[in-house]
Amino acid sequence: MVCTRIMIVTFLLLSWFTAPSCSWASRKENNYVKDACSVTRYKDICINSLSSYSNTAKRDPSKWARAGVSVTIGVTKNTIRYLIGLKKKNSMKGRNRVAVLDCVEEFQDALDNLHKALGVLRHISSDSFITQMDDVTTWISGALTDEDTCLDGFEGQKGKEIKMLARKVTKVSYFTSNALALVTKLASAGP
Template sequence: MAHTRVMLVTFLFLSWLTVPSCSWGSRRENSYVKDACSVTRYKDLCINSLSSFSNTAKRDPSKWARAGVSVTIGVTKNTTRYLIGLKMKNSMKGRNRVAILDCVDEFLDALDNLHKSLGVLRDIRGELFDTQMEDVTTWISSALTDEDTCLDGFEGQKGKEIRLLATKVTKVSCFTSNALALVTKLASAGP
């Protein structure tokens, strides 16, 4: 009986972990991060993931954009490692095997686009600002498309492994969406 209860609690906990969601951590905020994140779609995620940048970024849209992209790179790297692990494990067969191979490629491309974006954000120049912002916006939008495309191959598929993969990929998309909003805010603020 106790064993059944432990299994049920474990199952419920794991089910809760694998539900796609864009929340993350506990809510810590101050006025700087709250103001910066006001333009994002996933405000709680933004506030919780970027609150540690408040003292350095304050009201600087450029610093918030860099922080958003930097944090997104970290989350994307972790998910890319996870996807490569699934690919190497070779547990997915048939259609899912093809989908995981495509998904890894999509995430490697997304990571490349995010790195290019951060590189440009670290070297903003007044005379090139508009062109730089167009490039960065295009690259982050492309990364978001790559992440969404990753899930296309798994459409209609079921199972614990697929749910966990979808949760991780969705979370990365939420971070990327927020980073794009912060970059758009910077672009509208001007150099």
């Protein structure tokens, strides 16, 4: 009985002593992502989507830029799948059907641009840093333009599917905007 009480007290003391350090570590990781995302326009999206990178990226602008572009690639791929599903479903007719086909093409171009950007970000060189950052910025800006252009074909159109499509495309543009901000932060920090 006494042994059981000692074990319980020991367990409680150990729990009490280790809990503050765990919360301190998670607060510190949370500060890393908050600091990285401070330059972005859509901070909540940035923090929520990149918080898992805090342990590895810490204060490294290059790692945050890669993480931002990587996450954007994933969201873009999901949206392409959604758009292809709409195309196959064949529920949109006339002008809207043509707009969906254009949208798929625009998003595939955006994805290509994002992959090019990530490829360069993985091999940053101090010798060609400025040229590399110019290229990466151009590609991510191009992806953002592609995403915006996708919605042009639906201008003035109404309906549940169009609203859903617009929400998904707009969400991707938020991720892309954040990735661009993280790349800009890297460019200003230097190699």
